[in-house]
Amino acid sequence: MKILIIGGGGVVGQKLGRALAARGVLRGRNINRITLADISTPADIADARIPVEAVRCDIADPASVAACVTADADVIYLLAAIVSAHAEEDFDAGMTINLMGTLNVLQRARALGTKPIVVFTSSIAVYGGEVPDPILDHTLLNPQTSYGAQKAMGELLLNDFSRKGFIDGRGLRLPTVSIRPGKPNRAASSFMSSILREPLNGQEAICPVDDDFPHYYLSPRKCVENLIKSGEIEEQSLGQNRCMMMPGRMWTIRQLIDAMTAVAGPEPAKLIRWEAQPEIQRIVKGWRFDLQPEKSLKLGLTADESFEDNVRYYLEDDKPSA
Incomplete structure (x- = not known):
C-alpha cells in the first residue's frame, strides 16, 4: 500500500x-x-x-x-x-x-x-x-x-x-479545524485558532467578531x-x-473561551483583544x-x-x- x-x-x-x-x-x-x-x-x-x-x-x-x-x-x-x-x-x-x-x-x-x-x-x-x-x-x-x-x-x-x-x-x-498549531494563515477562519492558541502560548490575540458568533469546529x-x-x-x-x-460541533466564541478557561485557567482569556474587522465578518457571517x-x-x-x-x-x- x-x-x-x-x-x-x-x-x-x-x-x-x-x-x-x-x-x-x-x-x-x-x-x-x-x-x-x-x-x-x-x-x-x-x-x-x-x-x-x-x-x-x-x-x-x-x-x-x-x-x-x-x-x-x-x-x-x-x-x-x-x-x-x-x-x-x-x-x-x-x-x-x-x-x-x-x-x-x-x-x-x-x-x-x-x-x-x-x-x-x-x-x-x-x-x-x-x-x-x-x-x-x-x-x-x-x-x-x-x-x-x-x-x-x-x-x-x-x-x-x-x-x-x-x-x-x-x-x-x-469544519473549521481548531486549535491549529503554528502561525496564523490567510484563511478567514484563522482567528478561530489564534484567539486560543496565542493566549495559551502567553501572547495577545485579536478577535474580530462578537462573542456570540457561532461556528462549526x-x-x-x-x-x-x-x-x-x-x-x-x-x-x-x-x-x-x-x-x-x-x-463537527457547533460552539460560540464565548463557549470556546470558556472551554479554554476550564482547562487552562483564567489568565489566557485576558490576552484576547476584541477588535471588529468588517472584511473578515463579511466572509464568515456568510457561512451557514x-x-x-x-x-x-x-x-x-x-x-x-x-x-x-x-x-x-x-x-x-x-x-x-x-
Missing part, C-alpha cells in the same frame, strides 16, 4: 502523514511508503517506521503533477488549496490552485488507469445564501465566496470522475482520524454522492451554521465530545515547549 498526501507540508497533511506512519496499515494492507508532496518540499517525518519521502509538487502545473502522482499510488489525499480569504483577495490564484489544480490531479489519476482512491478535502464554505436550515448532506450548494465556489466545483469533478470509474473518490467538507486530531477512516470506507457504501460533511452530518456519522466518522477536548489536544500535541 502506497499513499500520496498532496498538501503534505500543511498542518493537517503533516499530522496525517505521522498518523499513517505510526499506524502502518490502511484498508487491511501494510503501508509500504508514504509520499508527502507540496509546493515547497515538506518537512520529513522523524523516526517513521516505514519509508517516507518528501517531494515538491505544484498542482497548478500538469507536468509537476504527473511526476508526483505515479501509478503505484493506491490512495491519494488531496489536501492542497489556497485558503478562503486568500482566494477571495486573489481570484486568479484561487481558480488556478483550487479548481484547475484539483482538475490536474484528477486527470492524472484518471490517466493512471488504476482507479486509485482519492480523498478530497472540501469545505463547509460550499454552503450559504438562500437555503433553509438545517443544512443536510444533500442541501443545495450555494457558496458565497470564491473559495466555496471553487471547492463546490471540485466536488462536482470528484463525483463525475468517480461515476465514470476513473477514480474511487470521497470528498469531506471540513473539529480538532486537528479528530480531523486526521476521520481522514484515515474515510480512506477505508468501501466504495459501495458511498452512494451516488461521494461528498459529505465531516462531523446549522449543519447535520448524517451520512458521515453513519459511515463511522466522529466529532469531538467537547471543546475542552480540543484545548487538551492542543496542549498535548502542539503547544511549544517553554
Whole structure:
C-alpha cells in the first residue's frame, strides 16, 4: 500500500502523514511508503517506521503533477488549496490552485488507469445564501465566496470522475479545524485558532467578531482520524454522492473561551483583544451554521465530545515547549 498526501507540508497533511506512519496499515494492507508532496518540499517525518519521502509538487502545473502522482499510488489525499480569504483577495490564484489544480490531479489519476482512491478535502464554505436550515448532506450548494465556489466545483469533478470509474473518490467538507498549531494563515477562519492558541502560548490575540458568533469546529486530531477512516470506507457504501460533511460541533466564541478557561485557567482569556474587522465578518457571517452530518456519522466518522477536548489536544500535541 502506497499513499500520496498532496498538501503534505500543511498542518493537517503533516499530522496525517505521522498518523499513517505510526499506524502502518490502511484498508487491511501494510503501508509500504508514504509520499508527502507540496509546493515547497515538506518537512520529513522523524523516526517513521516505514519509508517516507518528501517531494515538491505544484498542482497548478500538469507536468509537476504527473511526476508526483505515479501509478503505484493506491490512495491519494488531496489536501492542497489556497485558503478562503486568500482566494477571495486573489481570484486568479484561487481558480488556478483550487479548481484547475484539483482538475490536474484528477486527470492524472484518471490517466493512471488504476482507479486509485482519492480523498478530497472540501469545505463547509460550499454552503450559504438562500437555503433553509438545517443544512443536510444533500442541501443545495450555494457558496458565497470564491473559495466555496471553487471547492463546490471540485466536488462536482470528484463525483463525475468517480461515476465514470476513473477514480474511487470521497470528498469531506471540513469544519473549521481548531486549535491549529503554528502561525496564523490567510484563511478567514484563522482567528478561530489564534484567539486560543496565542493566549495559551502567553501572547495577545485579536478577535474580530462578537462573542456570540457561532461556528462549526473539529480538532486537528479528530480531523486526521476521520481522514484515515474515510480512506477505508468501501466504495459501495458511498452512494451516488461521494461528498459529505465531516462531523463537527457547533460552539460560540464565548463557549470556546470558556472551554479554554476550564482547562487552562483564567489568565489566557485576558490576552484576547476584541477588535471588529468588517472584511473578515463579511466572509464568515456568510457561512451557514446549522449543519447535520448524517451520512458521515453513519459511515463511522466522529466529532469531538467537547471543546475542552480540543484545548487538551492542543496542549498535548502542539503547544511549544517553554
